[in-house]
Amino acid sequence: AQSVTQLDSQVPVFEEAPVELRCNYSSSVSVYLFWYVQYPNQGLQLLLKYLSGSTLVESINGFEAEFNKSQTSFHLRKPSVHISDTAEYFCAQNTGGFKTIFGAGTRLFVKA
């Protein structure tokens, strides 16, 4: 069965430090990968997505994710986090149908 594994349930980090949120996906012929963010008391919103082509995907607020086919990983990184990045982050995979499989989520907690 398809699955998405987020290896860390919680990641505490100090402001302005770098962060990596890890995600492993299921190998498939077609792979569409997403990172969504959920701020407190809100629904999910798209952070970035990988379709094909360049293995590095960037978002508008400084996050980037690297697609690694050999390791079936799609880790999310930011070189310097802000307090406002405190949220829950979900990695998700679609293999070509209607269904999107979501990981269990990683809570990023940025401390001053």
Add this chain to the structure above:
Amino acid sequence: DVKVTQSSRYLVKRTGEKVFLECVQDMDHENMFWYRQDPGLGLRLIYFSYDVKMKEKGDIPEGYSVSREKKERFSLILESASTNQTSMYLCASRIAGGPNNEQFFGPGTRLTVL
């Protein structure tokens, strides 16, 4: 600005009650989804609809049903609420045409069944 709205942010119901959760999107999207979100489990798909009057079971449909009579509205129904259905319910919509399209989510309904 695209928008998905859900009828209630918080809802408290009693065991055995019939519960309706409503979702409306204003983006003319064909696909709509209902998920439940529980700590440590991420989002699990309950039902989805790929077009008006069309519906398909997701991964955890037991105890739920859905209705989609109009393109913009997708309703989730708990026929007889039980305490194990206490959860956060998220609605989402997506334009048809490919698995690379993102989903747009509503703010969620936190349902408590006593």
